[in-house]
Amino acid sequence: MKSYLPISTLSCGLAALALVFPLASHAALGAGDQAPDFSVQATLGGKVFAFSLNDALKKGPVVLYFYPAAFTKGCTIEAHDFADATGEYKRYRATVLGISADNLDTLKKFSVSECRSKFAVGADPHAKIIKAYDAKIAFMPHMASRISYVITPDHKIYYEYSSLNPDNHVKNTMDAVKKWAAAQP
Numbered sequence: 001m002k003s004y005l006p007i008s009t010l011s012c013g014l015a016a017l018a019l020v021f022p023l024a025s026h027a028a029l030g031a032g033d034q035a036p037d038f039s040v041q042a043t044l045g046g047k048v049f050a051f052s053l054n055d056a057l058k059k060g061p062v063v064l065y066f067y068p069a070a071f072t073k074g075c076t077i078e079a080h081d082f083a084d085a086t087g088e089y090k091r092y093r094a095t096v097l098g099i100s101a102d103n104l105d106t107l108k109k110f111s112v113s114e115c116r117s118k119f120a121v122g123a124d125p126h127a128k129i130i131k132a133y134d135a136k137i138a139f140m141p142h143m144a145s146r147i148s149y150v151i152t153p154d155h156k157i158y159y160e161y162s163s164l165n166p167d168n169h170v171k172n173t174m175d176a177v178k179k180w181a182a183a184q185p
Helices: 007-020 053-057 073-091 104-113 128-132 166-182
Strands: 039-044 047-052 062-066 095-100 120-123 140-144 147-152 156-162
Touching: 039 104, 047 053, 047 120, 053 062, 053 147, 062 073, 062 166, 073 095, 073 166, 095 140, 104 120, 128 140, 147 166, 156 166
Parallel strands: 062 095, 095 120
Antiparallel strands: 039 047, 039 120, 062 147, 147 156
8 A cells, every 4th residue: 555645744845855955946037137027916914906016116126035835934934024124125115025826815814914914925826927037946846936136126136135044035135225225326
């Protein structure tokens, strides 16, 4: 008789492998590259709206971060960190948007509980935006890796940071936003 591992055990095992081996895709988009334009169904505080990168960039820079899955440990930590920093990002006219392959119903809940209704998260269940930004996990291409970008109003990638560890995404993107803002006339 065959024995199968439960999906949650398999997912945890794959996540552990990803921490040990550098299997996650590294971002192909770097500083100076054109940021692919997109629109996505997003939710902020459980309310659904259409997010347009082009429209957001008219207001200032966009901190676009990709994460593997809502309600997982690392993604919850990262969402809390971004929520805590949202006020400071706004001081620099920066908009924060998180994107995962989760469906919109899941993200409605995540946007309220883990994002604390402070910033929007977008649903990319077909991984089109994830692929456009080369933010997919190498061994699970339908799922986002943990990559953060700072995109400036000229539609260019100003900064990119890739690490499965959620701890430095906010610090690093905040430093980049501040550096960009300081260089503006």
